[in-house]
Amino acid sequence: MASLTDQGASKIASETYVRNTENVRIELPDGEKVTYNVIETIEDKSTGLHGYVLENEITNEIVISFEGTQTKNGMTQSLNDIQEDINGIVFGDSSYTEVEGKSVKYRGSPSQDALLASGQAKIENGKFIRVNKNQFTEADPVVNKYIEEHGAENITFVGHSLGGALAEYFAVKYDSHAVSFAAPDIYNLLTKDQKQMVNNGDFKDNIISYAYPDDLVSWYDHNSIGSTYFLAHPGDAGNIKWFNNHGINNYTANKMFDKDGYFIPDLLFDETLFGHPEKSPLAMKNDGMENFNIAIKTFIMIAFSKQVENNANLVENTEKALGQFLEYYEGVMLEMKRKYYNLAGSEGYDLLGATDVDDILSEFGTIENGVPIIFNIHQYEEILKVIKELQTDTDEIAFHMNQMGDEFEETDILLAEWLAY
Numbered sequence: 001m002a003s004l005t006d007q008g009a010s011k012i013a014s015e016t017y018v019r020n021t022e023n024v025r026i027e028l029p030d031g032e033k034v035t036y037n038v039i040e041t042i043e044d045k046s047t048g049l050h051g052y053v054l055e056n057e058i059t060n061e062i063v064i065s066f067e068g069t070q071t072k073n074g075m076t077q078s079l080n081d082i083q084e085d086i087n088g089i090v091f092g093d094s095s096y097t098e099v100e101g102k103s104v105k106y107r108g109s110p111s112q113d114a115l116l117a118s119g120q121a122k123i124e125n126g127k128f129i130r131v132n133k134n135q136f137t138e139a140d141p142v143v144n145k146y147i148e149e150h151g152a153e154n155i156t157f158v159g160h161s162l163g164g165a166l167a168e169y170f171a172v173k174y175d176s177h178a179v180s181f182a183a184p185d186i187y188n189l190l191t192k193d194q195k196q197m198v199n200n201g202d203f204k205d206n207i208i209s210y211a212y213p214d215d216l217v218s219w220y221d222h223n224s225i226g227s228t229y230f231l232a233h234p235g236d237a238g239n240i241k242w243f244n245n246h247g248i249n250n251y252t253a254n255k256m257f258d259k260d261g262y263f264i265p266d267l268l269f270d271e272t273l274f275g276h277p278e279k280s281p282l283a284m285k286n287d288g289m290e291n292f293n294i295a296i297k298t299f300i301m302i303a304f305s306k307q308v309e310n311n312a313n314l315v316e317n318t319e320k321a322l323g324q325f326l327e328y329y330e331g332v333m334l335e336m337k338r339k340y341y342n343l344a345g346s347e348g349y350d351l352l353g354a355t356d357v358d359d360i361l362s363e364f365g366t367i368e369n370g371v372p373i374i375f376n377i378h379q380y381e382e383i384l385k386v387i388k389e390l391q392t393d394t395d396e397i398a399f400h401m402n403q404m405g406d407e408f409e410e411t412d413i414l415l416a417e418w419l420a421y
Contacts (some may be wrong), residue, residue, distance in 0.1 A: 003286040004056075004063060004156050005261035006210075009179040010251040012036060013160040016052055016065040017248070024054060030259040036063060044138040051139065051163065053146060062150050064143060064170070066135075068161030068182075068248070097136040097169065097189055103127035135162075136169060136189070143170050152176040159183070160248040161217060164209070168225045171207050172198070178207045178226070179282060181251045182215055187223035198225055204293040208281050210263070212245035227281055227293045230269040231256075275300030330369055337361060337370070 004012075008026045015024045026034045035057045042051035042064075051066040106112060106128040115121035121130050146155060157167035157178040164183025171178035172186075172194055187195065197203065207226025211218035213234040231250070258264050262280035270277060277284075277296040284292035340357045343349045 003059075004061060004158075004179065004282075005257075005286075006179070006263045006280055006282050007252075007254075007257045007261035008034060008036070009063075009156075009158045009282075010181060010248070012052075012054065012063060012065045012158050013068075013163065013181055014248045014252055016050070016067045016159070016163060019050075021052060026261070028259070028261040029254065029257055034058070040142065042066070042139055042142050044135070047133060047135045047138050049135040049138050051159075051166070053142070062146060062155045064146065064155060064157050064167075066139070066157070066159040066163035066166040068159060068163040096132060096134065097140075098132060103129045135166060139166060139170070143174070147174050147176070160251070161246065168207055168209070172203060172225060176206065178209075180207070180209045181248060182211050182218045182246050183209055184217050185222050186225060198223070201293075205285060205291060208285070210251060210268075212250065215245045217246050224271060228271040229263075229277070229281060230271065230274075231263075231267055233269050234274055270296055270300055273297055273300045275303060333361075334370065 005026075005028070007028060011026045012024050015021055021038055023035050023037045026036070028034070036054035037057055038052045039055050040053040042053065043049060049066075051064065054063045054065065055061065056063075103124070104127065106123055106126060112121065112128055115130065116123070116128075119131065120133060121128060123129070152174040153176070155174075155176050157171050157176060158180070159165070159167035159178075160181040161183065164178075164180030165186045167178040167180050168183055169186050169189060170176065172190060187198065190198065203226040205227070209224065209226060209228040210231060211228060212232055213230050214232070232245075256263055256267055258280075260283065262283040265276050265279055268277055268280065269275065278299045281292055281296060284295065289295060337357065340349075340352070341354050344352045344354050344357060
């Protein structure tokens with residue numbers, strides 16, 4: 001196994017909540033065992049920052065993982081994490097992640113002096129400068145060190161919840177890679193240029209986010225930074241369940257992974273089309289596929305179009321069956337009518353005449369083509385009309401979906417060719 005899998009990422013994210021971890025051992029469903037050794041602990045007690053730098057003992061792959069909001073490590077840790085969630089994730093902007101804020105004139109006011117005394121500000125050249133100290137600013141020097149040592153392309157950031165926010169943020173800042181679980185929205189923490197890159201889809205292949213659609217933390221004011229995949233169909237999510245599906249344990253059960261340690265595709269739903277991918281997006285990425293998000297949408301769109309085509313065939317067969325029903329019905333009624341015509345005046349039916357047969361049959365309903373219609377022929381005709389229209393519409397929808405699928409595929413090929421140069 002050459003690269004981090006979904007199971008490996010979720011296991012590392014889970015183990016990052018544990019203090020003094022020396023390594024993370026991952027046993028894949030096929031029995032293969034992979035170990036990531038901790039080579040550095042990232043920690044700042046004043047902000048609640050905690051994480052690990054890990055290295056795959058075989059491939060030397062570097063993973064930097066951040067802890068999410070911690071509620072089991074004392075009141076101070078919990079308050080620091082919650083403060084980070086509120087000040088940074090909810091109310092923060094791009095200035096929140098900058099070490100130094102704007103400089104202003106020092107006036108010696110009590111508020112300025114209080115910030116100076118607490119280390120949250122400094123004076124340089126007579127200017128008062130606010131100093132940001134939070135998990136993002138405190139993690140950055142460690143992250144930068146490993147970026148310089150190993151290269152951004154060789155590092156994957158991992159995290160759950162607040163840890164996922166940190167992972168996504170640094171993947172954007174350093175144009176690296178991230179796998180996040182239940183991460184809150186960090187869009188407002190990005191610079192104007194970074195936001196434009198997100199809007200352009202520049203991180204669709206770099207950052208893979210997994211979440212549940214009814215998790216309040218993941219979907220509060222949500223903007224996808226990379227590619228997002230649900231682990232439940234959004235249409236079945238119902239009301240927001242607050243924190244029921246937020247915990248990291250929702251992403252770690254062995255039954256969720258295939259033999260190679262990737263999420264089973266049938267558990268995943270694409271963020272925009274709500275269809276299943278053919279393979280886990282991380283599996284596609286690790287297989288070397290460029291623009292896997294386009295490939296996933298191509299697969300889903302073509303699969304959808306086949307479903308619509310099947311429905312079109314079903315509608316067509318229904319129309320034929322209804323037409324055949326009317327023919328069959330008329331045949332049966334005519335045969336019955338001929339039978340009693342032939343019996344009229346014979347033994348046992350000596351008082352029955354042909355006009356009597358016509359009169360009796362006419363009591364059952366309107367005569368059409370010489371037989372009584374014992375159902376509402378107008379409703380029948382209306383049903384046929386609706387079915388014909390439905391068939392036309394369904395055929396047209398299937399055609400356009402096929403076209404869209406082809407366009408996705410053409411775009412994928414063109415981009416792949418362009419990136420090859």
